[in-house]
Amino acid sequence: MNDNFQLNTVKQAEEVLKVEEILKTSPPLLYYFICFTPRSGSSWLTEMLIKTDIAGLPEEWFNPDFIDENLKRFSCKNMNEYIQSIIRFASSKPDNSPSVFGAEMSFFQFQLVEKFLQEENLLFSQNINYIYLYRLNLVSQAMSLYKAVETQVYHSTDQNFQDKYDLDFIYNEEGVWEWLLHILEQEFGWKQFFKKHKIEPLIITYEEIWSETALQVTRILQYLNLSENISFDFESQHRKISSKKDLDFAIKFTKENFNKIQICYKYRGEKNNEEIRKLIF
Numbered sequence: 001m002n003d004n005f006q007l008n009t010v011k012q013a014e015e016v017l018k019v020e021e022i023l024k025t026s027p028p029l030l031y032y033f034i035c036f037t038p039r040s041g042s043s044w045l046t047e048m049l050i051k052t053d054i055a056g057l058p059e060e061w062f063n064p065d066f067i068d069e070n071l072k073r074f075s076c077k078n079m080n081e082y083i084q085s086i087i088r089f090a091s092s093k094p095d096n097s098p099s100v101f102g103a104e105m106s107f108f109q110f111q112l113v114e115k116f117l118q119e120e121n122l123l124f125s126q127n128i129n130y131i132y133l134y135r136l137n138l139v140s141q142a143m144s145l146y147k148a149v150e151t152q153v154y155h156s157t158d159q160n161f162q163d164k165y166d167l168d169f170i171y172n173e174e175g176v177w178e179w180l181l182h183i184l185e186q187e188f189g190w191k192q193f194f195k196k197h198k199i200e201p202l203i204i205t206y207e208e209i210w211s212e213t214a215l216q217v218t219r220i221l222q223y224l225n226l227s228e229n230i231s232f233d234f235e236s237q238h239r240k241i242s243s244k245k246d247l248d249f250a251i252k253f254t255k256e257n258f259n260k261i262q263i264c265y266k267y268r269g270e271k272n273n274e275e276i277r278k279l280i281f
C-alpha cells in the first residue's frame with residue numbers, strides 16, 4: 001500500500017477536522033471493500049481508483065500498522081468511532097455523484113475489524129459491495145512476497161527502492177513455502193466468508209490489472225454503478241519490480257515441488273492450511 005499517501009491525507013484531516021466535526025457530516029451512500037491477498041497488485045489498483053476522482057480513497061484504513069496512529073489523529077475514543085469517522089473522511093463527493101467509501105483489506109486485517117464493521121452495519125447492507133483481488137500464479141506471488149519480506153522493498157514507490165532491491169537475497173525453499181501457505185490461508189478465509197454469506201464479489205486478478213488497466217478499472221466503476229466515462233490520461237507511479245533472479249528462483253521452486261504445487265492449485269480456497277500441509281508434507 002502507498003503508506004505515505006494515507007498518512008499524508010490523514011495528517012491533512014487532523015489539521016482541518018476533529019472527530020466531532022467529522023461525525024456531523026453525512027455518511028457515504030455507497031461502500032466497497034477490496035478483499036486482497038498479498039502481492040496481488042492492491043496498491044497499484046488503489047492508486048488508479050483514487051485517480052478517477054469518483055471512487056473514494058480505498059486505502060488500507062483497517063491495517064493495524066496505521067489504526068493506532070489514526071485513532072490519535074482523529075481523536076477517536078474507540079474503533080466504532082474511528083470507523084464512523086473514516087468512512088466520512090475518505091468519501092469522495094464529486095458533482096452529481098454519490099459519496100463513496102472504499103477500503104482494501106487482507107483477510108487477516110479483516111478478522112481484526114469484522115466485529116466492529118458488523119456492529120456498524122457495514123458488512124451486509126444492500127449498499128455494500130465486494131471486490132476480490134487475487135493472483136493466478138501462486139508461485140510468482142509467493143516468491144514476490146518472500147523477496148519483499150527479505151529485502152523490505154514492497155513497491156517501486158518505496159524510497160531508494162532500487163538500491164535496496166539490488167541487494168542479494170538467498171533462495172530458501174522453506175521460506176517460499178511459508179509465504180505460499182500464508183497466501184493460501186488468506187484465500188481460504190475470503191472464499192469461506194463469501195460462501196458463508198452468499199456474497200458474489202467482482203473478481204479481478206493481478207494478471208488482468210497489469211495487462212488491461214483501463215478495462216479493469218472500468219469494470220469496477222460499472223460494478224459500483226459509477227460513471228465509467230473516465231479519460232485514462234493518468235499513469236501509475238507503481239511499476240513491476242521483479243527481476244530475472246526472481247524468475248529463475250520461481251522456475252527452480254516449481255521444478256523441485258511440481259506435484260506439491262499442483263495440490264495447492266487444486267485445493268486453493270477449498271482447504272485450510274492444516275489440511276493442505278497434510279497433503280503435501
